[in-house]
Amino acid sequence: MSATSKNKKQSNSDNTSGDPDYWELRLYVAGQTPKSLTAFANLKQICEEHLANKYRIEVIDLLVNPQLAQGDQIVAVPTLVRNLPTPMRKIIGDLSNTERVLVGLQLRRG
């Protein structure tokens, strides 16, 4: 895992987006801060545990692309957005509270 300051980073294999089990996740950060690094680490762990390779994580650094903050309606940082599967879910925070992350991602009843 290197260079989260890159614009986009893909993790794991590309898969056909027609797959209903395929997850598209975006993590919005504001530079390389402890919170953003923690968030990414937590995210990877959760994905590997629960999503079995059927996911793609995009990291967007708002310091590099500030205009995306308005377009995607980001207020808090870090924010994790699940674009697929729908409905869209937003989760804010460094994802330390795994339970709540799973509830938020609808991977667990909450």
Place this chain on the structure above:
Amino acid sequence: MALQKAQTGISGFDEITDGGLPQGRPSLVCGSAGSGKTLFGIEFLVHGILDYHEPGVLISFEETTDELITNATSIGCNLSDLISQKKLILDEVQIEHTEIEETGNYDLDGLFIRLGYAIDSIGAKRVVIDTIEVLFSVLEDEFTLRSELHRLFRWLKDKGVTAIITAERGQNTLTRHGLEEYVSDCVILLDHRSTEQIATRRLRIVKYRGSSHGTNEYPFLIGDGGFSILPITSMGLNHIATNERISSGVPQLDIMLGGEGYYQGSSILISGTAGSGKTSIACHFANSTCQDGKRCLYFAFEESPSQIIRDMRSIGLNLEQWLQTGNLRFSATRPTSFGLEMHLVAMHKLISDFNPNVVIIDPITSLTEIGNLFEVKSMLTRLIDDLKVRYITCLVTSLTKDTTQLEQSEVNISSLIDTWFLLRDVETNGERNRLINAIKSRGMAHSNQVQEFLLTGHGIELVDTYIGTDRVLTGSGRLIQQLQEKAADQAWQQEIESRQRVLATKRQILESQIAVLQAQIETEAEETRQLISQEQLKADMKKLERQLVAQSRKVESEHSA
């Protein structure tokens, strides 16, 4: 170091704050729902762009961009244009509570980045955040939220932008979530109250650090020109008096006022019972003002303008022409349309926009339907003071209901008035006639005579009342008296003429007598002359005889002589 202020361009606001909002700092505008906070912020930004060349950013947490654009048109602001000219950015923040899970530490950098990006992209100097309190109902972690708010307002100061933060009014606190802790340089409260079905808007400066400010509540209107805040609540008596005079439109009234009419910038009251002719006097004044090429603003609280115009035509005044030239403007509203203070604000705005030389209010007593006497007097005091400062001559009419207490003007504003004409009806012998007299007129010698007041087809005419042996006569009584006196005059005239004729005859007779006597004397004189000449002749002849005899006795005479 003096506090720098940023002018808002909002009518009246910069006056009451002596310069505007604190520059480069956030100010709090709080009020209940519908009090106008968002519109205030919008107007602040729009004036910033149009008048002071300061681009602006509006971050909205409640309304969408489209809603904002629509709402702004109600105050005459075209936000779409400004956006496309890149002078304004509207950013709507949509946060749904249902789609958020808080899962650990976070901060609001996303908001900072958005705000910073928007400000930097157009070089904004003004920012409005409306209303950040929404975050309190969306985010659970209040601790983080509050510390981030703290950080936000420091960040805004560092950015050097003049910001307005809107907040909702709290029940026991100024704002619901205590934002006044963070934004403490300037706090403005917008109030929207409804008493007895009449709504009033008021603005109050709760706090303005480093600046002296009035602590009163200032009434305001939100109209299609934006906010109109009435900047005057208490007036000093420091208007300068002029010596210029302006005709009342009725030459005989001018004569009653020492010959020249009212003082420019003075206040005139015409009071009288119903139908006594107050509106006619007011309209004569309006007419002559317009004839002079000046402007007249006529506030009608009882009759519609077309009714007034029609009525005036019957006494020979054509007011319609002045409407068309633009010299005359009517503003007709039922007093019960809004509260007293709203009327004052609306009138103030119209006066500022139209800039008349003369203002007429007809009648002021209608205003007592919406306020008690004290409130009406207070409102009129403010209005008249304002007009005096601007040298605008003000004529007001007042309906007096009680004929026995005519001189106690109902609204008791006579102390504000410089010239006061009282119209009275008097009933004698089964008819009513009108009388007018000047009760007072400051600064000039005015007639104290009561005159009869007539509305003819050529306008108002004043006629001297007849003072009989012990009574004043008006109307037909006066006419009868006039005829009687005329008849008496004629009789006397005839008497004189006949006497003169008699005298002339006598003179003639005398003269002819004299002529006869003179002729007699002449005759006698002639006879006497003849007698004398005869005698003379005789004497001469005797002398001649003697000479002849003497000659014939020449020798003797030679010898004897």
